[in-house]
Amino acid sequence: xxxxxxxxxxxxxxxxxxxxLKGFNGESLFLKxxxxxxxxxxxxxxxxxxxxNHQIFLDLKLHDIPNTVGSAMKNIAGLGVDxxxxxxxxxxxxxxxxVEGLExxxxxxxxxAKCIGVTxxxxxxxxxxxxxxxxxxxxxxxxxxxxxxxxxAGLDGVVCSTLEAGAxxxxxxxxxxxxxxGIRLKTDEVQDQVRVAxxxxxxxxxxxxxxxxxxxxxxxxxxxSYRLFKSEWEGITI
Ligand SMILES: O=C(O)c1cc(=O)[nH]c(=O)n1[C@@H]1O[C@H](COP(=O)(O)O)[C@@H](O)[C@H]1O
Numbered sequence: 001x002x003x004x005x006x007x008x009x010x011x012x013x014x015x016x017x018x019x020x021l022k023g024f025n026g027e028s029l030f031l032k033x034x035x036x037x038x039x040x041x042x043x044x045x046x047x048x049x050x051x052x053n054h055q056i057f058l059d060l061k062l063h064d065i066p067n068t069v070g071s072a073m074k075n076i077a078g079l080g081v082d083x084x085x086x087x088x089x090x091x092x093x094x095x096x097x098x099v100e101g102l103e104x105x106x107x108x109x110x111x112x113a114k115c116i117g118v119t120x121x122x123x124x125x126x127x128x129x130x131x132x133x134x135x136x137x138x139x140x141x142x143x144x145x146x147x148x149x150x151x152x153a154g155l156d157g158v159v160c161s162t163l164e165a166g167a168x169x170x171x172x173x174x175x176x177x178x179x180x181x182g183i184r185l186k187t188d189e190v191q192d193q194v195r196v197a198x199x200x201x202x203x204x205x206x207x208x209x210x211x212x213x214x215x216x217x218x219x220x221x222x223x224x225s226y227r228l229f230k231s232e233w234e235g236i237t238i
């Protein structure tokens with residue numbers, strides 16, 4: 001999990017995923033399946049990707065009452081994915097039930113998926129958070145607070161931007177995961193993201209993993225783009 005580059009497979013169907021992965025020559029990857037793809041293809045896409053030896057982050061961002069999230073996680077656990085997430089705003093009870101559900105649903109002999117809490121989405125600015133969520137503290141404080149209650153609930157880490165990763169690490173320790181989307185190369189367009197940084201900054205700030213979507217999936221040469229992100233993330237000059 002640590003030092004992973006996770007590719008966000010934000011595609012409309014498995015056909016698009018297959019043609020994307022063709023360019024990677026069977027390399028074992030860490031792939032994120034999100035709502036768009038999962039709501040179209042369901043569990044079959046997970047089974048296929050697992051058969052191809054990829055690690056999987058199932059990003060469904062659960063946020064509901066504790067009982068519903070716990071039961072949903074029990075079903076998700078049977079899919080055998082490596083990483084799942086919930087919204088930390090759902091609260092400590094909800095997050096604790098998510099982990100209980102995962103534990104109850106993980107088949108014996110299999111490792112339970114790691115569970116992380118989404119703090120403030122990387123598309124959220126401090127101004128919009130304060131105006132729309134009526135959270136009247138600096139954004140970093142809100143993220144740190146969500147991270148603290150996520151740990152208290154027994155989760156394995158958080159989703160945050162690279163800009164908060166260092167402070168979370170300092171407060172909650174190195175083993176508490178910081179999975180960071182909003183990653184762009186200097187020359188990339190930011191699009192709908194707000195709190196963005198390069199893979200180099202993510203590494204310098206001590207992020208556990210980076211999540212990269214469109215800069216790789218929509219690139220002219222996705223494999224080339226993947227190699228570029230990976231080398232900057234790992235600090236290797238190519
Ligand atoms: O949980 C996530 O993965 C997530 C949380 C967050 O705060 N921001 C965020 O961008 N993501 C996901 O990370 C990916 C980022 O994609 P790109 O902006 O295309 O690189 C998308 O699949 C988002 O759903």
